[in-house]
Amino acid sequence: MTTLLLGQTLAFCGDPFCQPLEECVRHDSRGGVLIEGGHIVALGHGPDLRRAHPDAAVADHGEALILPGxxxxxxxxxxxxxxxxxxxxxxxxxxxxxxxxxxxxxxxxxxxxxxxxxxxxxxxxxxxxxxxxxxxxxxxxxxxxxxxxxxxxxxxxxxxxxxxxxxxxxxxxxxxxxxxxxx
CATH class of the missing domain: 3.30.420 (Nucleotidyltransferase; domain 5)
Known part of the structure; x- marks a missing residue:
């Protein structure tokens, strides 16, 4: 089963001790997290993921921030x-x-x-x-x-x-x- 979580996403993609902070953090107010078989397989812009995976079950969390465990x-x-x-x-x-x-x-x-x-x-x-x-x-x-x-x-x-x-x-x-x- 494929599930698409929609909401705000925050991704850490660099080392803030070695790079400017703006290069280390990626925030998307309309983000998405794609889950297949209990595993995260994609993180990106929610509308883009929704178009790419039209059969995914959608759980829209509005403006809530989706965080890892x-x-x-x-x-x-x-x-x-x-x-x-x-x-x-x-x-x-x-x-x-x-x-x-x-x-x-x-x-x-x-x-x-x-x-x-x-x-x-x-x-x-x-x-x-x-x-x-x-x-x-x-x-x-x-x-x-x-x-x-x-x-x-x-x-x-x-x-x-x-x-x-x-x-x-x-x-x-x-x-x-x-x-x-x-x-």
Missing amino acids: FVDAHMHYPQTGIIASWGKRLIDWLNSYTFPEEMRLADPAYARAQAELTLDLALAHGTTSLLSFCTIHEASVDAWFAAAEARGMRVAGGRTCMDRNAPTACATRCRPPMTKAPA
Whole structure:
């Protein structure tokens, strides 16, 4: 299926440290993004793309700015359930909220629910790629990758390694990373 998104587009096409800014950014108030099979195949002037692809399904977003998915390069999906919990100091917060929540992710069903919630929230806010710490529990890592695969998202993640200042259920001897995680 071919889809044509219409709206304002903003494309970065140069290095602003080496070229004048006006050569590095291209804005089109009547832009278009052509998508085939879930992949962007063309970016250009909307009316031109519409003429070239008359059979494409059109999603006209008016004056809205069409942006690529955002990337979150550092997050902790196991902490989604404790967003905005308060603590006087980091160690108080870890002991009162974080460690008890992370222990819950040993349960595969709970880990799955938290991974799904985290990724659904991310997608709802335009974030399509994430790098997350998981917990020491294999279930948390498996849930993270399974939820991402089900949504067609690109993620990276892995086990957290803590060998001190944490309860036994959250601590582990640091050893080489898991090798069975999907690439």
